[in-house]
Amino acid sequence: MRSFVRGIAAFTVCLAAAGVTPAAAQTGDPLGVGRRMLAEDNPGELWIDRGKTLFYQKQGPKNASLEGCDFGMGPGKLEGAAARLPRYFPDTDKVQDLETRLITCMVRLQGFNEADVIRRAISPGGSSGSDVEALALYITSRSNGMKVDVRLSHQKEYDVYKAGEYLFFRRSGQTDFSCNQCHGEAGKRIRLQDLVHMTDKKGAEEVASTWPAYRGAHFVVRTMQWRLTDCFWQMRLPDMKYGSDMSIALTLYLNHNGNGAVIRVPGFKR
Amino acid sequence: MNNPRRIFLKRSGQLGALAAVWAAGLAQSSRTWAATWNKAGFQSKAMADVMKNLGATGATESKDIVITAPDIAENGAVVPIAVSSKLPDTQQISILAEKNPFPLAATFDVSSGGEGYVSTRIKMGQTSDVWAVVKAGGKYYTARKEVKITVGGCG
Amino acid sequence: MAEPMKIRATLQGDVADVRILIMHPMETGQRKDSKGQIIPLHFIQSVVVQHNGKTVLDTQWSQAVSRNPFLGLRIKGAKAGDKISVTWTDNKGEKRTDEAVVAPAS
Numbered sequence: 199m200r201s202f203v204r205g206i207a208a209f210t211v212c213l214a215a216a217g218v219t220p221a222a223a224q225t226g227d228p229l230g231v232g233r234r235m236l237a238e239d240n241p242g243e244l245w246i247d248r249g250k251t252l253f254y255q256k257q258g259p260k261n262a263s264l265e266g267c268d269f270g271m272g273p274g275k276l277e278g279a280a281a282r283l284p285r286y287f288p289d290t291d292k293v294q295d296l297e298t299r300l301i302t303c304m305v306r307l308q309g310f311n312e313a314d315v316i317r318r319a320i321s322p323g324g325s326s327g328s329d330v331e332a333l334a335l336y337i338t339s340r341s342n343g344m345k346v347d348v349r350l351s352h353q354k355e356y357d358v359y360k361a362g363e364y365l366f367f368r369r370s371g372q373t374d375f376s377c378n379q380c381h382g383e384a385g386k387r388i389r390l391q392d393l394v395h396m397t398d399k400k401g402a403e404e405v406a407s408t409w410p411a412y413r414g415a416h417f418v419v420r421t422m423q424w425r426l427t428d429c430f431w432q433m434r435l436p437d438m439k440y441g442s443d444m445s446i447a448l449t450l451y452l453n454h455n456g457n458g459a460v461i462r463v464p465g466f467k468r
Numbered sequence: 469m470n471n472p473r474r475i476f477l478k479r480s481g482q483l484g485a486l487a488a489v490w491a492a493g494l495a496q497s498s499r500t501w502a503a504t505w506n507k508a509g510f511q512s513k514a515m516a517d518v519m520k521n522l523g524a525t526g527a528t529e530s531k532d533i534v535i536t537a538p539d540i541a542e543n544g545a546v547v548p549i550a551v552s553s554k555l556p557d558t559q560q561i562s563i564l565a566e567k568n569p570f571p572l573a574a575t576f577d578v579s580s581g582g583e584g585y586v587s588t589r590i591k592m593g594q595t596s597d598v599w600a601v602v603k604a605g606g607k608y609y610t611a612r613k614e615v616k617i618t619v620g621g622c623g
Numbered sequence: 624m625a626e627p628m629k630i631r632a633t634l635q636g637d638v639a640d641v642r643i644l645i646m647h648p649m650e651t652g653q654r655k656d657s658k659g660q661i662i663p664l665h666f667i668q669s670v671v672v673q674h675n676g677k678t679v680l681d682t683q684w685s686q687a688v689s690r691n692p693f694l695g696l697r698i699k700g701a702k703a704g705d706k707i708s709v710t711w712t713d714n715k716g717e718k719r720t721d722e723a724v725v726a727p728a729s
Binding site for chain 3: 504505506510545546547548550565568570572573574575576577578579582583585586587588589590591
């Protein structure tokens with residue numbers, strides 16, 4: 199995936215030289231027409247059915263479906279489950295996000311090898327996507343139209359929230375970068391790409407309600423774990439470990455701040 | 469060797485060769501489009517040649533054709549383009565990106581019942597005029613709109 | 624192998640607004656895979672849309688149409704319950720047909 203992304207990046211440098219100036223982007227809304235046209239008919243929808251099939255299909259060494267998987271509302275109950283994630287799960291004694299919970303079930307119920315699942319979880323750009331991506335989208339789509347409602351009712355949920363808050367503002371790595379430097383005020387962008395203002399309620403709501411999303415330049419559905427992984431790379435931090443406590447802390451912090459947002463997935467990201 | 473078409477397909481991978489096979493009628497499919505797929509038009513590199521192969525040389529500009537597309541596209545791999553024609557008896561709509569290696573991207577035959585409207589998404593390698601070429605009442609008309617291509621830094 | 628299309632057809636007055644999403648790589652024949660090998664040309668050449676069995680749109684596409692293509696069109700004289708059928712065929716001869724019913728205006 200990296201080489202794919204870098205290839206695109208190299209390609210864009212040539213395009214940038216073709217004469218698109220930032221000033222042009224600020225008159226009116228020249229990007230808005232395209233964004234609306236793409237969001238109206240989102241190819242990400244093609245993966246919802248695949249995710250649904252995968253959820254109910256018997257798979258893995260134990261030849262089981264995921265119907266016994268408890269996302270917090272009871273085994274197989276998906277309605278509104280993603281709206282409450284991340285949350286504390288007594289059986290693992292951990293706060294888990296959608297993807298780590300899903301992988302717990304793929305390992306415990308279906309008998310898959312955890313390392314294998316994680317290795318394949320983020321698909322290469324321009325592929326037909328991974329099972330985890332399709333499943334995460336299907337499960338979240340069952341909360342479409344519902345409000346994000348992440349609670350801090352268990353002590354561990356509160357602790358993880360505070361850890362996420364700390365991580366969001368902490369400057370790290372060789373460039374001494376924090377999330378807050380790019381996402382802590384309005385009107386920031388990288389080239390033409392507007393950056394979400396996450397310390398603002400509206401921005402936090404956008405984060406909490408639009409993932410998994412179809413990523414236009416990758417042609418596959420991307421999840422929150424991917425988004426964080428890519429941010430870490432952009433910040434030149436060491437590679438983020440998929441499903442790590444750090445990733446769950448940031449996700450819980452952001453989703454809780456976005457409470458009340460109405461979930462509409464798949465989102466569409468350029 | 470009892471399936472020459474399949475072997476041919478495997479070896480060639482070349483669009484031109486494929487189209488030639490179809491044009492020669494070797495394809496199993498009886499579908500009419502295979503014979504009418506505008507190989508010459510899709511392979512033309514110069515706008516004048518595309519227009520010639522569409523039979524649209526000398527087409528006149530028309531205000532009855534509206535192209536809906538972004539002024540600036542964030543991602544050249546997915547540029548949304550919609551074309552609406554209010555010309556009476558609209559029969560065909562083609563979408564061209566002038567500076568693409570092969571400008572002709574798509575042709576839509578709109579027969580009775582279909583409105584003079586199509587919407588799709590195309591790849592564009594660089595900032596360019598996008599053309600709509602419309603055949604209506606047996607004559608050809610055009611409209612164009614510039615689309616700037618860029619890509620942001622973070623997604 | 625080919626995934627089902629997503630077809631939405633909604634009535635607006637007596638016009639059916641039809642929106643079609645297709646999962647397809649639309650390879651240009653110029654892209655390389657991770658091993659540096661050229662990925663062969665692979666794209667949808669034709670999409671045919673029928674309204675109650677009658678062809679209303681016959682398209683010819685090149686490899687310049689985006690990956691996971693979208694096609695939107697409008698069909699005059701449609702009624703709720705009418706049948707829309709969509710068939711695509713690619714340059715490898717693979718094809719798929721899916722159907723949808725025109726939904727009443729919401």
